[in-house]
Amino acid sequence: MRDTVTAQTGFAPPSAKPLLAAAAVIAALVLLPFVxxxxxxxxxxxxxxxxxxxxxxxxxxxxxxxxxxxxSFGHAAxxxxxxxxxxILYQHYVADELxxxxxxxxxxxxxxxxxxxxxxxxxxxxxxxxxxxxxGVQFIMITLAFAQMIxxxxxxxxxxxxxxxxxxxxxxxxxxxxxxxxxxxxxxxLGVAAAFFALLxxxxxxxxxxxxxxxxxxxxxxxxIGIAPYRYKLAAFVISGIGTGLAGALMANYLRFVSPDMxxxxxxxxxxxxxxxxxxxxxxxxxxxxAALVILETVLAxxxxxxxxxxGPLLLAxxxxxxxxxxxxxxxxxxxx
Amino acid sequence: xxxxxxxLLNGLQFGVMLFLLAAGLTLIFGIMGVINLAHxxxxxxxxxxxxxxxxxxxxxxxxxxxxxAAAGLAGMAMEYLVIRRLYARDHLDQVLATFALILFFxxxxxxxxxxxxxxxxxxxxxNGSIEILPELAYPVYRLAIIAVGLAVAVGLYLLINxxxxxxxxxxxATHRDMVRALGVDVRLLYTAVFxxxxxxxxxxxxxxxxxxxxxVGMGEQILIMTFVVVVIGGVGSIRGAFFGALIVGxxxxxxxxxxxxxxxxxxxxxEADALGAGLSSMGIYLLMAVVLLVRPKGLxxxxx
Amino acid sequence: xxxxxPEPLLSVxxxxxxxxxxxxxxxxxxxxxxxxxxxxxxxxxxGKTTLIAQLFGELRQDAGAIRLDGExxxxxxxxxxxxxxxxRTFQITQLLPDFTVLDNVALAVxxxxxxxxRFLADARRDEGLRGRARRHVTASGLANRAETRVADxxxxxxxxxxxxxxxxxxxxxxxxxxxMAGLGHVESGQMVxxxxxxxxxxxxxxxxxxxxAVFALADRVSVLVYGRIIATGTVEEIxxxxxxxxxxxxxxxx
Numbered sequence: 001m002r003d004t005v006t007a008q009t010g011f012a013p014p015s016a017k018p019l020l021a022a023a024a025v026i027a028a029l030v031l032l033p034f035v036x037x038x039x040x041x042x043x044x045x046x047x048x049x050x051x052x053x054x055x056x057x058x059x060x061x062x063x064x065x066x067x068x069x070x071x072s073f074g075h076a077a078x079x080x081x082x083x084x085x086x087x088i089l090y091q092h093y094v095a096d097e098l099x100x101x102x103x104x105x106x107x108x109x110x111x112x113x114x115x116x117x118x119x120x121x122x123x124x125x126x127x128x129x130x131x132x133x134x135x136g137v138q139f140i141m142i143t144l145a146f147a148q149m150i151x152x153x154x155x156x157x158x159x160x161x162x163x164x165x166x167x168x169x170x171x172x173x174x175x176x177x178x179x180x181x182x183x184x185x186x187x188x189x190l191g192v193a194a195a196f197f198a199l200l201x202x203x204x205x206x207x208x209x210x211x212x213x214x215x216x217x218x219x220x221x222x223x224x225i226g227i228a229p230y231r232y233k234l235a236a237f238v239i240s241g242i243g244t245g246l247a248g249a250l251m252a253n254y255l256r257f258v259s260p261d262m263x264x265x266x267x268x269x270x271x272x273x274x275x276x277x278x279x280x281x282x283x284x285x286x287x288x289x290x291a292a293l294v295i296l297e298t299v300l301a302x303x304x305x306x307x308x309x310x311x312g313p314l315l316l317a318x319x320x321x322x323x324x325x326x327x328x329x330x331x332x333x334x335x336x337x
Numbered sequence: 338x339x340x341x342x343x344x345l346l347n348g349l350q351f352g353v354m355l356f357l358l359a360a361g362l363t364l365i366f367g368i369m370g371v372i373n374l375a376h377x378x379x380x381x382x383x384x385x386x387x388x389x390x391x392x393x394x395x396x397x398x399x400x401x402x403x404x405x406a407a408a409g410l411a412g413m414a415m416e417y418l419v420i421r422r423l424y425a426r427d428h429l430d431q432v433l434a435t436f437a438l439i440l441f442f443x444x445x446x447x448x449x450x451x452x453x454x455x456x457x458x459x460x461x462x463x464n465g466s467i468e469i470l471p472e473l474a475y476p477v478y479r480l481a482i483i484a485v486g487l488a489v490a491v492g493l494y495l496l497i498n499x500x501x502x503x504x505x506x507x508x509x510a511t512h513r514d515m516v517r518a519l520g521v522d523v524r525l526l527y528t529a530v531f532x533x534x535x536x537x538x539x540x541x542x543x544x545x546x547x548x549x550x551x552x553v554g555m556g557e558q559i560l561i562m563t564f565v566v567v568v569i570g571g572v573g574s575i576r577g578a579f580f581g582a583l584i585v586g587x588x589x590x591x592x593x594x595x596x597x598x599x600x601x602x603x604x605x606x607x608e609a610d611a612l613g614a615g616l617s618s619m620g621i622y623l624l625m626a627v628v629l630l631v632r633p634k635g636l637x638x639x640x641x
Numbered sequence: 642x643x644x645x646x647p648e649p650l651l652s653v654x655x656x657x658x659x660x661x662x663x664x665x666x667x668x669x670x671x672x673x674x675x676x677x678x679x680x681x682x683x684x685x686x687x688g689k690t691t692l693i694a695q696l697f698g699e700l701r702q703d704a705g706a707i708r709l710d711g712e713x714x715x716x717x718x719x720x721x722x723x724x725x726x727x728x729r730t731f732q733i734t735q736l737l738p739d740f741t742v743l744d745n746v747a748l749a750v751x752x753x754x755x756x757x758x759r760f761l762a763d764a765r766r767d768e769g770l771r772g773r774a775r776r777h778v779t780a781s782g783l784a785n786r787a788e789t790r791v792a793d794x795x796x797x798x799x800x801x802x803x804x805x806x807x808x809x810x811x812x813x814x815x816x817x818x819x820x821m822a823g824l825g826h827v828e829s830g831q832m833v834x835x836x837x838x839x840x841x842x843x844x845x846x847x848x849x850x851x852x853x854a855v856f857a858l859a860d861r862v863s864v865l866v867y868g869r870i871i872a873t874g875t876v877e878e879i880x881x882x883x884x885x886x887x888x889x890x891x892x893x894x895x
Binding site for chain 1: 697699718719720721723724728729731735736737738739740744747748749751752753757758759760761762763764765767806807809810
Binding site: 138272 | 419428429432434436437439440442445447448557561565568572611612614615616618622623625626633635
């Protein structure tokens with residue numbers, strides 16, 4: 001299912017190779033917990049869960065950033081708001097109090113995930129509608145500014161833990177499954193990720209997706225064929241925010257904790273790193289990028305407390321010397337067996 | 338009344354610090370088209386170098402050149418090794434590459450000096466307060482910062498409006514391609530501008546030492562506010578950076594000083610304090626959002 | 642500016658635009674009749690491109706009216722004017738470089754279809770879009786380049802594609818901004834033939850420096866000098882007009 005924006009599969013017959021590759025990846029992901037168990041490395045499951053969650057967030061960011069050319073430096077806001085939706089619903093569920101006197105709390109994943117989707121979608125509509133009136137460096141900075149506002153807001157809400165954040169004592173429930181079990185939770189995340197990537201792969205090939213990629217290449221051309229850019233960019237920004245919020249909700253469940261850390265501007269930076277590590281404007285690149293960054297962090301952190309001193313230059317090298325990230329690298333390697 | 342005046346002076350002092358950083362940042366962006374997130378790292382390097390020099394020698398007079406030299410050298414190295422390769426890249430690459438630099442610089446400083454903040458004492462000659470108005474005694478050191486900042490502003494004004502290099506800088510900030518076409522050694526101009534920006538950042542850092550904790554992360558905190566300044570003032574405009582810095586400095590300081598008190602009159606308890614702190618931190622970002630929505634290119638750039 | 646009986650498709654009155662001290666458009670009146678190929682000529686710097694940009698809504702005029710088929714469009718954004726039947730080609734091609742020829746045209750067909758808020762179906766497998774796009778590509782003589790990325794096309798091919806994309810929008814009035822610019826002799830000749838074949842089917846306002854092409858194609862010609870229309874008439878009338886001769890002679894051969 002390799003898909004690059006520039007792929008020119010107009011009416012060439014669909015090749016079996018990408019489908020096989022996708023099947024192999026899915027099989028590997030399904031088997032992973034069992035292999036990890038057999039290999040006596042249960043921590044791998046937790047690691048893979050984080051990769052999946054960050055993969056969803058990074059792929060969402062990539063829809064705006066890679067496909068749409070909208071360089072958002074504020075996606076931590078959506079990641080965090082998704083997490084806080086879970087945290088706040090849980091707190092009110094435990095305390096049995098209404099939220100703003102209107103909603104009841106919940107500990108059901110089937111409630112909290114859609115709630116996170118709605119809340120992050122609303123936030124992205126507001127931030128996007130305002131930010132998209134600017135472009136270029138101003139867009140980067142105004143998205144950062146909105147994210148900072150959300151950060152300081154939650155860092156000062158003592159009702160929700162302020163700087164200390166909220167503890168979600170138990171993961172949300174789903175169909176009576178034992179979500180406390182990391183393997184079970186891994187499969188939940190895998191299911192969400194599979195559904196999400198399936199949807200995303202359709203979106204980027206759809207009429208909407210082509211318009212979005214067209215807008216990145218030349219807004220002037222798109223206007224000249226009668227396409228008003230703003231609405232499409234806004235829609236892309238909102239979808240992107242929703243996906244990132246969904247990932248945030250999963251992350252709050254995974255960590256059983258949510259704090260302003262999820263809203264910090266460095267989180268926006270990390271998501272961007274995943275996108276560029278994996279390959280800007282590619283469907284699965286961000287998942288690869290998330291895997292690379294999460295694994296690299298884990299490996300380096302086990303080695304030295306000052307792992308960022310290695311990560312920094314490594315990242316710098318990737319930005320300066322590779323074009324198209326890991327996805328392009330793999331494609332190049334795959335092209336010459 | 339005196340309290341307000343005192344806070345205004347604090348705001349002015351914070352504003353000129355922001356200006357020192359914003360001037361470099363806005364020129365680097367205006368002329369080279371590079372978003373340099375690592376500009377705050379130069380500020381941190383200046384602060385650390387000065388703090389350590391002051392600690393070793395006990396003399397602020399040694400600390401000043403040490404801070405300037407460290408920031409200047411780090412800036413030149415940064416330009417030569419990294420920034421130079423980013424001129425032709427898009428904003429995304431620039432953001433990420435300079436983000437990577439932040440990680441590197443922060444960890445290096447942590448490795449060398451640890452996580453404990455360093456404290457620098459105010460140089461004896463500038464210690465104490467003077468009564469600038471009846472019943473308003475104000476620290477001499479802060480007044481000195483304001484004086485230095487304003488002097489730099491005047492100096493930059495003269496440099497940019499009265500010299501040949503200034504003419505190139507002005508032209509470069511608005512018509513980058515034209516300057517290239519004139520056959521000017523753009524590379525040299527870039528290096529000079531970047532070096533100047535680094536020196537100013539270092540100057541801000543070394544002056545910040547005695548009034549703020551010198552610690553890892555100090556760069557990013559002020560950097561994001563500096564970006565607010567640059568965007569509010571208008572990217573590439575020194576005048577915009579100056580007035581933007583004063584606006585942001587004063588607004589931020591006044592909000593922090595007075596908003597919690599105002600909130601306390603509405604509600605009570607620790608929640609009001611926390612919320613007040615949060616809301617006052619949000620203030621300048623709100624200001625920036627409003628400015629951008631009204632004038633998408635900033636206050637001091639003519640909207641084309 | 643004579644009182645020909647049918648209503649003009651495009652009617653411009655008192656159009657004005659200045660940039661600081663420079664007057665780019667100075668009270669332009671212009672009528673383009675349905676079905677005609679109306680050429681707009683003038684020396685370099687006369688303000689032709691600025692005028693096209695105002696007609697298309699990429700620049701906002703300071704004063705004046707632009708009516709398309711009787712409806713005022715001067716306040717509308719470009720996409721809205723496109724929906725009302727305006728189309729244009731660009732002198733400096735504005736194509737989507739990462740997309741193929743067929744993608745570029747198909748996107749125009751898609752935009753012509755209405756909004757693009759369709760998120761699930763694969764647009765590249767939509768035979769409704771692709772079939773129509775392929776017909777436009779074939780008509781423009783680019784059939785064998787349909788799957789080529791635009792970035793890999795020659796300049797001449799990009800010019801052809803510009804026209805194909807504009808035609809895929811099925812405009813009622815097509816603004817052509819120097820379609821021959823940068824083309825070789827042979828390519829130029831082909832473009833003239835392509836435009837000749839379009840005559841009668843699409844109304845066109847042609848900005849062009851190539852006088853041979855203009856005189857070969859135009860039904861009527863308007864001459865723009867320093868932002869003003871100094872003459873409008875048939876090819877013969879314009880050729881013999883003393884003011885036009887002065888304007889051009891002062892400028893050398895155009």
